Amino acid sequence: MPRARHHPRRALDSDGNPVITTKGLTKVYQSRGRQVTALDGVDLHVREGEVFGVIGQSGAGKSSLIRCVNLLERPTSGTVTVDGTDLTALAGRGRRPNKDLRAARSRIGMVFQHFNLLSSRTVRDNVELPLEILGVSCAERTRRALELLDLVGLADKAKAYPTQLSGGQKQRVGIARALAGNPKVLLSDEATSALDPETTRSILHLLRDLNRQLGLTVLLITHEMDVVKTVCDSAALMEKGKVVETGTLADLLATPGSQLARELFPVTGDASGPDSTVIDVTFHGETATQPVISQLSRTYNIDISILGAAMDTVGGRQVGRMRIELPGRYEENVVPVGFLREQGLQVDILPAGGTETATPAPVTETLVKEAAK
Numbered sequence: 001m002p003r004a005r006h007h008p009r010r011a012l013d014s015d016g017n018p019v020i021t022t023k024g025l026t027k028v029y030q031s032r033g034r035q036v037t038a039l040d041g042v043d044l045h046v047r048e049g050e051v052f053g054v055i056g057q058s059g060a061g062k063s064s065l066i067r068c069v070n071l072l073e074r075p076t077s078g079t080v081t082v083d084g085t086d087l088t089a090l091a092g093r094g095r096r097p098n099k100d101l102r103a104a105r106s107r108i109g110m111v112f113q114h115f116n117l118l119s120s121r122t123v124r125d126n127v128e129l130p131l132e133i134l135g136v137s138c139a140e141r142t143r144r145a146l147e148l149l150d151l152v153g154l155a156d157k158a159k160a161y162p163t164q165l166s167g168g169q170k171q172r173v174g175i176a177r178a179l180a181g182n183p184k185v186l187l188s189d190e191a192t193s194a195l196d197p198e199t200t201r202s203i204l205h206l207l208r209d210l211n212r213q214l215g216l217t218v219l220l221i222t223h224e225m226d227v228v229k230t231v232c233d234s235a236a237l238m239e240k241g242k243v244v245e246t247g248t249l250a251d252l253l254a255t256p257g258s259q260l261a262r263e264l265f266p267v268t269g270d271a272s273g274p275d276s277t278v279i280d281v282t283f284h285g286e287t288a289t290q291p292v293i294s295q296l297s298r299t300y301n302i303d304i305s306i307l308g309a310a311m312d313t314v315g316g317r318q319v320g321r322m323r324i325e326l327p328g329r330y331e332e333n334v335v336p337v338g339f340l341r342e343q344g345l346q347v348d349i350l351p352a353g354g355t356e357t358a359t360p361a362p363v364t365e366t367l368v369k370e371a372a373k
């Protein structure tokens with residue numbers, strides 16, 4: 001293994017060590033005499049040891065962001081700092097990356113949607129490629145490559161050629177190659193988009209394991225909410241070149257009106273009639289395990305209907321949302337609602353009348369349609 005340190009899983013707090021920071025990152029492409037603003041002042045903070053997901057519709061600027069983070073793409077303005085090094089300052093003015101930038105980049109692994117393996121090279125030789133470029137000796141390269149293939153579960157495929165592998169196996173090779181330079185951070189642009197759901201799960205678990213075993217910080221781009229829910233500690237939502245929401249999943253869930261939270265935990269259900277109050281309650285942390293709803297019912301002697309619910313484990317923590325209905329209009333329910341808030345629950349009152357009508361079409365729906373294209 002590149003680094004045999006074992007990192008105890010620790011709670012990430014909002015002032016954890018930033019490993020990737022972008023400030024005012026802008027990218028404007030010149031395309032056929034037109035200007036396209038792909039990134040419009042992006043401030044991103046990815047903390048050490050976390051898996052950070054960037055989600056957004058096609059064209060939102062996700063790929064531009066990740067390509068600017070390792071300076072594959074030169075930002076138009078703004079700064080990118082990775083592991084304490086200001087890459088934008090290293091990039092200089094020339095077209096070709098200088099030695100310092102190349103060295104800094106070797107500490108950043110990159111995994112691609114279409115694997116980008118060389119078909120004329122064996123699996124082992126593909127993994128050795130970045131080490132060749134770094135000038136590592138032949139014997140050492142081979143040793144490392146075999147070690148990395150073992151790490152990704154492909155020890156027996158060293159001599160195979162990419163065409164002899166399944167999509168999931170190809171992506172494992174892509175991941176082993178990305179780890180060759182012993183990177184501190186791993187960037188992944190839609191690494192699982194070309195894979196079936198089961199293979200997607202196994203690749204995600206691999207990324208999560210690497211994150212834990214090696215203390216690797218992972219910045220991944222996806223258009224699938226499930227990916228975010230399964231592996232991410234934090235997430236950002238991008239729209240039109242801007243980050244419109246960002247935070248740990250727990251923080252997002254605790255943010256009233258958060259679009260990401262709503263899409264991570266969609267709840268539905270309509271009021272039974274006009275004379276009732278419909279509330280979305282979000283449980284996280286300790287509140288998830290307390291019987292608040294039955295306490296509410298007993299304390300105020302009211303009948304509560306559960307219209308919809310979704311419980312899940314996010315980043316190892318139990319969270320959930322529940323849509324409940326209380327008899328009577330909101331004015332009559334101010335006290336019970338206050339009770340729920342006192343219990344540390346997040347409470348969103350739905351507008352009287354149509355429940356779901358005020359909600360814009362969820363991003364995921366559009367994303368799923370796009371993925372199907």
Ligand SMILES: Nc1ncnc2c1ncn2[C@@H]1O[C@H](COP(=O)(O)OP(=O)(O)O)[C@@H](O)[C@H]1O
Pocket residue numbers: 029030031036037038056057058059060061062063064065
């Ligand atoms: N090399 C390029 N030249 C011109 N326009 C580009 C280039 N790359 C991306 N774009 C444009 O920038 C915007 C953001 O693209 P991209 O970063 O690929 O978004 P995403 O990965 O979220 O789909 C889009 O409008 C896209 O057409």
Ligand SMILES: [Mg+2]
Pocket residue numbers: 062063064
């Ligand atoms: Mg993209």
